[in-house]
Amino acid sequence: MAMTYRAILLVVGLAALLGGCHRPMPPVAFHADGRPPRLSDWHVVEVHGGKLELNQGVVPYDLNTPLFTDYAHKLRTIWMPKGESAKYQPVDTLDFPVGTVISKTFYYPRAADGTFTDVLRTDDYSHDFAGQGLDLSRVHLVETRILARRKDGWVAFPYVWNNAQTEATLQRTGAVEPLTLVAADGSREDFNYVVPDESQCASCHAQDWVSRQVHPIGPKARHINKDYAYADGVQNQLEHLVKVGYLSGLPAMAGVPRDAVWNDPKAPLDARARAYFDINCGHCHNIHGAANTTGLSLIYGTPEDRHMGICKPPTAAGRGTGDHLFDIVPGQPDESIIPYRLSSAEPGVMMPELGRSTVHREGLALIRAWIAAQPGSCTPIH
Incomplete structure (x- = not known):
């Protein structure tokens, strides 16, 4: 049955009323x-x-x-x-x-x-x-x-x-x-x-x-x-x-x-790890940042040498090192300080120090894989 003119007005009015409930x-x-x-x-x-x-x-x-x-x-x-x-x-x-x-x-x-x-x-x-x-x-x-x-x-x-x-x-x-x-x-x-x-x-x-x-x-x-x-x-x-x-x-x-996108399997491992360091660590670990006294720079464009932690000893000993000797030991993530700190959620040990209470398992796996792929070795400290 066709709607009456009065019914049409009622429907239109109701729609306008409902539409007016959501004001910009x-x-x-x-x-x-x-x-x-x-x-x-x-x-x-x-x-x-x-x-x-x-x-x-x-x-x-x-x-x-x-x-x-x-x-x-x-x-x-x-x-x-x-x-x-x-x-x-x-x-x-x-x-x-x-x-x-x-x-x-x-x-x-x-x-x-x-x-x-x-x-x-x-x-x-x-x-x-x-x-x-x-x-x-x-x-x-x-x-x-x-x-x-x-x-x-x-x-x-x-x-x-x-x-x-x-x-x-x-x-x-x-x-x-x-x-x-x-x-x-x-x-x-x-x-x-x-x-x-x-x-x-x-x-x-x-x-x-x-x-x-x-x-x-x-x-x-x-x-x-x-x-x-x-x-x-x-x-x-x-x-x-x-x-x-x-x-x-x-x-x-x-x-x-x-x-790079850190979890894009089509992107090079090196580019993914560098991007992960850049956004998660670089705001502190640079020559002007809060962690400038560490001598560790993890921002975009840092050479892959001691500045980035490769064979670089820590500036201070303590629980944060896990008794490891270098920030990054090429080919040996288990001997490197950086993945040790990324794997912890304990205050005084974990890095970054703020912004998380859990371990980023997938990010940690990325950094471990990147370190494992690094060539070379470090000279032991005597």
Whole structure:
């Protein structure tokens, strides 16, 4: 039976009412000073209709090789004021303008039939997303970190999500959340996910340990030179930033550096290991970083010699050496300090010192394989 005119009006009105329940977010709010108490005060990402959604103008991005954080998955975003853009840098972090807001949301896929604290240990991101945002029926939000580029430099803000997964609040002193990693074979690993406090944020994000000014780590050209599946199609991330007006000065792509994907079996072992060191260790282990006194440099472009730890004795003895004599002994991962420290989750022994409470088994296996493939030997110390 055909619908009456009155019935049609009723359906149209109901649809309009339901559609009006989901109002668009207010524009992104850049806070030039102060410490906003809620993540929603920024209007960068917000929860609506069971999804963590990105605001208009908020661009997601990813890294070729990400920093390991207890197997957490991460949603990274960039936003800039209208008319502003970052300047391309071949080696250092892109030169972002005042007003830039970078966010990184740490989350886990939920374990089927598990409790709220049961999360998956997996590299599979395929079920996480709903459009450009996250499907909250499938993921457990833990924290969102904001880096804001103010007039006097970058400022870090750690926000922790509530159990209702509706809002994240500022936790300047950090937080600890007990979780259980559930592997594909059903094995379980209890651990404490540690949200860093503001001073710990600075310890990793300070590119120069003298000034201790905070800088982003991930958005360097070599880390983000990769394709991303945007809402309007797949495109190289650097070219997409140019397209939306967020990047200027990008040279021909053939001349842009690119880190390898650490777990890509088609990439050379050396390139994969170097990329893993670069993102996980290089922010501290460089001539200006917090670990500059060690003489160990693990950043992009370091020669594969003593500067990178090959046959280099440690600057200090102690538990962190495991009684090993050199950072890297070619062909002998079991005699090398670096894999010994990567294999530990004990404070005072493990490396990196912050950002994890578990051992990255797959990353450790990569570094061990790389050391095992190194030619040569070390002269014993007498």
